[in-house]
Amino acid sequence: MxxxxxxxxxxxxxxxxxxxxxxxxxxxxxxRDEGDAARDRWLVVTVLRAPNEVVSDGSLPAPLAELGDLVEVRVRPAPGDKGTELAARLTRRGPTSTSARVEGEDPRQRVRTALREAKSILEVGEIVRPDAPPTTHPGPAGRLVSKATHIAQGEGRL
Missing domain, CATH: 1.20.5 (Single alpha-helices involved in coiled-coils or other helix-helix interfaces)
Known part of the structure; x- marks a missing residue:
């Protein structure tokens, strides 16, 4: 050598x-390991409504309320009086591995989905979903895109 x-x-x-x-x-x-860090991380969306409209009767929007004690929720005015920040984080540990994400068993996916749905309900009045599938191609690439889209619906982008 x-x-x-x-x-x-x-x-x-x-x-x-x-x-x-x-x-x-x-x-x-x-x-702390990655699971603890992921559990402690706040996920936040900005809702274009006043804080009193987000929790009008003291209760959370339905998608977040359904999670119960799985999450801790924080509601506060957004910077610059531009709506309300709706934040949530996990209160207990769950499977957070890559395989749990792919299989849709990662609790962070449920929190992200609940935040996205709560924002949609508060701003639009219903949960907005795409009408058409992303691809109808039957080949391997089409199946890959379909699987990635299915996983992304649980994950989303915040």
């Missing part, structure tokens, strides 16, 4: 070693 190849292998091994040491330090210090 050449000196350059050996040096590159040495640098790669050192990088793996440093990453391992950092992971061990995090584990020993009680650092």
């Amino acid at each position: 050449t000196t350059k190849v050996r040096f590159a292998q040495l640098v790669a091994a050192a990088g793996v070693g440093v990453a391992g040491i950092r992971a061990a330090r995090r584990a020993m210090s009680g650092h």
Whole structure:
């Protein structure tokens, strides 16, 4: 082997070693894992309504109320008096792995869907959904797009 190849292998091994040491330090210090960080993360939408219209009778919009004690909800005026911020975060742990996301079992998907539906109900009066499927192509690419669209309906973008 050449000196350059050996040096590159040495640098790669050192990088793996440093990453391992950092992971061990995090584990020993009680650092929270990704599941805890995901649970503590607030998901927020801005609703173009006044705060008193969002929680008019003291109750949350139906999609968020259905989640019950799975979420903690916060309602406050949006910056610049441009509506209301409706925020939610998980209160307990659930499966947050990639496979749980693909299978639609990630509780964060339910929170995102509930926020999106609550915003739609408050602003439009109903839950807005697309009319047509994204593709009708029967091939592998069409099936892939259909699966990705199905997953995205649970995930959405906030």
